[in-house]
Amino acid sequence: MDNAMKSVYDSVLARDPDQPEFHQAVEEVLDSLDPVIEANPEYIDVVRAMVEPERVIQFRVPWYDDDGNLHVNRGFRVQFNSAIGPYKGGLRFHPSVNLSILKFLGFEQVFKNSLTGLPMGGGKGGSDFDPKGKSDSEVKRFCQSFMMELWRHIGADLDVPAGDIGVGGREIGYLFGMYRKLANEFTGVLTGKGRSYGGSRIRPEATGYGLVYFAREMLSTKDKSFDGATVAISGSGNVAQFACEKVIELGGKPVTMSDSSGYIYDPTGIDREKLDWIMDLKNNRRGRMKEYAEHFDGVDYTESKPEPNLNQMWSTKVDVALPCATQNELNGDEAKMLVDGGVTAVAEGANMPCTPDAVDCFLLNGVMFAPGKASNAGGVATSGLEMSQNSIRMSWSREEVDQKLEGIMVNVHKTAHETAERYGMPGNYVAGANIAGFLKVAESTMAQGIL
Ligand code: NDP
Numbered sequence: 219m220d221n222a223m224k225s226v227y228d229s230v231l232a233r234d235p236d237q238p239e240f241h242q243a244v245e246e247v248l249d250s251l252d253p254v255i256e257a258n259p260e261y262i263d264v265v266r267a268m269v270e271p272e273r274v275i276q277f278r279v280p281w282y283d284d285d286g287n288l289h290v291n292r293g294f295r296v297q298f299n300s301a302i303g304p305y306k307g308g309l310r311f312h313p314s315v316n317l318s319i320l321k322f323l324g325f326e327q328v329f330k331n332s333l334t335g336l337p338m339g340g341g342k343g344g345s346d347f348d349p350k351g352k353s354d355s356e357v358k359r360f361c362q363s364f365m366m367e368l369w370r371h372i373g374a375d376l377d378v379p380a381g382d383i384g385v386g387g388r389e390i391g392y393l394f395g396m397y398r399k400l401a402n403e404f405t406g407v408l409t410g411k412g413r414s415y416g417g418s419r420i421r422p423e424a425t426g427y428g429l430v431y432f433a434r435e436m437l438s439t440k441d442k443s444f445d446g447a448t449v450a451i452s453g454s455g456n457v458a459q460f461a462c463e464k465v466i467e468l469g470g471k472p473v474t475m476s477d478s479s480g481y482i483y484d485p486t487g488i489d490r491e492k493l494d495w496i497m498d499l500k501n502n503r504r505g506r507m508k509e510y511a512e513h514f515d516g517v518d519y520t521e522s523k524p525e526p527n528l529n530q531m532w533s534t535k536v537d538v539a540l541p542c543a544t545q546n547e548l549n550g551d552e553a554k555m556l557v558d559g560g561v562t563a564v565a566e567g568a569n570m571p572c573t574p575d576a577v578d579c580f581l582l583n584g585v586m587f588a589p590g591k592a593s594n595a596g597g598v599a600t601s602g603l604e605m606s607q608n609s610i611r612m613s614w615s616r617e618e619v620d621q622k623l624e625g626i627m628v629n630v631h632k633t634a635h636e637t638a639e640r641y642g643m644p645g646n647y648v649a650g651a652n653i654a655g656f657l658k659v660a661e662s663t664m665a666q667g668i669l
């Protein structure tokens with residue numbers, strides 16, 4: 219980082235010293251931007267403005283559980299940047315949610331959305347509510363209470379939330395229903411909606427499919443492919459499930475999946491039938507991965523242990539690793555285990571799952587590495603396609619949406635790859651994605667005046 223950039227970073231640290239995830243996300247981007255500022259010194263002012271969200275909304279979310287007890291959660295929406303389009307990004311319901319996490323996610327979303335080539339700004343929101351173990355009616359009451367405040371801050375041309383950890387089709391349905399009632403209008407204010415009320419085909423699959431399309435493109439630059447490749451996947455939620463599905467379709471062999479309680483290792487591979495079983499377990503029965511090892515023969519289950527214990531899942535010998543659970547789930551020592559096991563490529567399905575040490579380890583050891591803001595952009599890109607369909611009051615076929623998604627991911631890969639080359643860092647997708655994502659937003663910000 220050069221001096222001007224360092225002073226921006228120092229001001230971020232000084233202003234919000236208690237936001238480590240946000241610092242991490244900002245540092246990674248600023249580290250990439252030196253050559254851009256060298257070529258366009260005026261962009262340093264854009265950087266100064268970009269590290270501060272345009273608006274942050276925080277609110278109270280009171281709700282009653284099934285026994286009539288009151289709970290009070292905290293709700294947020296971080297409207298980070300609208301230079302190239304309405305704020306766009308998911309909602310996360312998880313007990314760990316705080317402003318640091320939502321600001322890191324919102325900040326990354328700005329670059330990711332820009333990379334998709336679609337006109338979407340960046341935002342993120344959510345709550346420290348834990349959907350785990352809650353009844354359907356408790357989740358519904360929570361979502362309704364959450365939207366009772368959020369609705370006045372969002373809109374189809376203003377801010378369009380979607381899902382993220384803990385927010386899937388069920389939650390989006392309850393949120394959309396409440397928005398429609400309060401605003402007295404039916405618009406595409408949320409994405410990830412059900413098919414029967416304006417949702418896009420392929421949106422549930424999009425992040426996982428997009429991730430594998432991106433990884434396929436990355437592998438092909440070194441004449442490699444998923445065909446016959448052994449793959450480690452972490453997580454077992456939306457992104458992990460559909461990444462697994464696409465890996466199987468391309469001839470790969472996924473051998474691990476996990477949840478916050480532990481991971482399974484299935485040496486014979488997770489096939490279509492076993493994946494269907496996992497989808498039913500996770501999406502309908504809301505069960506734990508441990509049950510997979512109890513149900514299928516020859517499967518190892520390892521319970522997760524808190525840090526400083528290493529997650530042994532990453533010591534599995536694989537060709538490709540797809541971390542699809544959460545931020546900072548894969549550290550430098552775990553990256554070293556993957557390298558020792560001979561990994562060729564790592565592509566982030568989650569947002570920032572690899573720590574800076576892990577990323578350094580991959581790059582130093584010549585492992586192809588795709589940062590989430592490029593490789594998981596297929597989810598928000600397909601949300602963008604849902605917004606388009608809602609605007610023109612049409613719905614496209616599965617093939618049409620999948621084709622567009624694939625085209626966008628091929629293009630995101632090409633953009634990140636070519637930009638890295640142009641700026642003298644061939645093969646560095648982190649630099650390529652950060653620079654390309656930044657340039658479009660910076661140009662728009664300058665053209666409109668920094669406001
Ligand atoms: P889900 O809620 O569907 O699944 C999350 C998965 O990650 C679960 O298996 C969960 O296990 C695990 N997990 C979550 N938090 C932790 C934790 N603290 N420690 C260990 N495991 C954890 O979420 P998604 O699949 O939608 O999201 C996964 C990642 O992908 C997130 O980083 C998200 O931001 C990112 N992402 C999602 C997109 C989308 O369209 N949904 C788009 C782009 C990125 P458990 O059930 O035990 O909590």
Ligand code: 2IT
Nearest residue numbers: 307308380382597598601
């Ligand atoms: O992190 C992400 O890109 C998402 N959770 C998806 C956001 C969206 O608006 O579809």
